[in-house]
Amino acid sequence: MAGSVLSIKDLQVEIEGKQILKGVNLEVKGGEIHAIMGPNGTGKSTLSSAIMGHPKYVVTNGTVTLDGEDVLEMEVDERARAGLFLAMQYPSEISGVTNADFLRSALNSRLGEGNEISLMKFIRKMDKQMEFLEMDLDMAQRYLNEGFSGGEEA
Numbered sequence: 691m692a693g694s695v696l697s698i699k700d701l702q703v704e705i706e707g708k709q710i711l712k713g714v715n716l717e718v719k720g721g722e723i724h725a726i727m728g729p730n731g732t733g734k735s736t737l738s739s740a741i742m743g744h745p746k747y748v749v750t751n752g753t754v755t756l757d758g759e760d761v762l763e764m765e766v767d768e769r770a771r772a773g774l775f776l777a778m779q780y781p782s783e784i785s786g787v788t789n790a791d792f793l794r795s796a797l798n799s800r801l802g803e804g805n806e807i808s809l810m811k812f813i814r815k816m817d818k819q820m821e822f823l824e825m826d827l828d829m830a831q832r833y834l835n836e837g838f839s840g841g842e843e844a
Contacts, residue, residue: 694720694757694773701752703733703740710736714752742776743769771800784834790816792834 696718703711711733718724726734740747741754743766754761756772764772784792793816798806807815820827832838 783836790830
């Protein structure tokens with residue numbers, strides 16, 4: 691996603707007939723980091739939920755594109771395969787599923803059937819990236835979100 695561009699133009703969203711977002715504009719280029727901050731009730735969760743396609747949030751106007759593709763026309767699983775992900779503030783713990791298992795499954799779903807990465811190739815690639823990020827290699831074998839501190843979650 692390094693060269694990707696997420697573009698939001700004049701996004702308007704309502705919940706149960708009440709307009710929550712009134713013309714949001716945002717462009718995020720690959721490699722950039724943006725923080726969406728504000729007090730409770732200002733639409734942060736509404737924005738992320740609408741982008742991800744939650745049925746409760748109705749987009750009444752505007753566009754959301756990722757690399758020129760209309761995100762609002764994508765099914766939720768297509769949005770995920772395109773690289774969009776919504777990390778929860780308090781994610782559920784999933785005993786028995788390691789971080790490595792989860793990451794490999796996510797990667798294989800993006801690669802598509804018949805193009806899956808082998809276990810050994812994935813482990814080599816993951817270990818290399820974890821070393822690059824200076825992460826403890828043991829983290830890959832921890833269960834998903836189990837015993838993580840706030841900064842380690844998601």
